[in-house]
Amino acid sequence: MDTVDTIKHASGLIARIEYDQDCPQPYEDDDGTRIVILARHYSDPARGACGSTPEDVAEWVKENESDWYIFPLFMFEHSGVALSIADFGDRWDSGQVGIIALKRSEWYDTKTAEDSIRKSAALVAEEFGRWMNGECFGYVIEDEDGGHVDSCWGFIGMDYAMERAQEELERKAEAYQPRTKLADIGEAIAAYRSPDDVGLPIPEQLRLIADRMEEDAPSISMEETGYDENAGFMGGQSADELAHSQAEAMKLKR
Known part of the structure; x- marks a missing residue:
């Protein structure tokens, strides 16, 4: 079907408005x-x-x-x-x-x-x-890869179809974004997991993965930290606190 209009969401989801060639006659089964x-x-x-x-x-x-x-x-x-x-x-x-x-x-x-x-x-x-x-429309919601997420048909009037598509796009995006974040976390864990971890308790596996991620964090020179002999590190952090913050940032980045 031909796309009449498109709504893009910041999450990456897209709603395409299309003509509905099979829209039922309104009030056909309405006895009132x-x-x-x-x-x-x-x-x-x-x-x-x-x-x-x-x-x-x-x-x-x-x-x-x-x-x-x-x-x-x-x-x-x-x-x-x-x-x-x-x-x-x-x-x-x-x-x-x-x-x-x-x-x-x-x-x-x-x-x-x-x-x-x-x-x-x-x-x-x-x-x-x-x-x-023939002012009958429907919408199709797809993800960034063109995968089908949802669709609905039978809207009479372009404004009504756009309004309903926007509402559903917002609802689907709320559920879609957390799944994207979970996928990123899963990829990071898979990248730092070792075959030797198999069989270990889950908490122990996660601790080992976190250690490897921390070891993989690049070192930072004293000049790059903004260290001053009198004021200490920028933001008032100690060396240990800065190292810990760096490791946490790397976890989020990956």
Whole structure:
């Protein structure tokens, strides 16, 4: 699939946003939402549940308006499709094509403000219009080597897909970074482990490995330490403290 956009994380993980060619129709199995479109060249999402002609739909509205919030559905078609519960005001490329019905028992109670209900219906129309336009996406998260970490599909709208991909990328990175550090530690232990260590208790093996790492640490001249006869070592460290710090730093470095 073609990558539409990419999100890179400091951990090395990458999220690729791709088109979802198999995104299911929104609200298809939602008994509380009916989207009716009676326009040429388009199939009715409600599959005739509210009627197959404008007259049938008008009759259904009269019989069911006590149980459903019902809004007119307008379509603007010009190099793409847009749906709205408000008239687009273009007599050439737009007009009413059906209705959106929200079941009262499923969406809101009778005390809900009409403004909230209208906003929900408007969002349903907008989302379905995006789906009709093919604005459907998914994301694939990969590691630095291109290995698959996670993926998810079925997001309608580019902004929504980017938002969800970013959230999941952050969650995966939290788990990914510690694994990277553990891998580095494992490599360091393997590099300083000796065949003679096999069979020894684990604590003893680790002590021997630490000793070898300390012996491998490069020596530092007195000038490089910043030693002063009167002030001692920089930072007030004694010679023993500095040597210990150097060894610890080498452990971290490796």
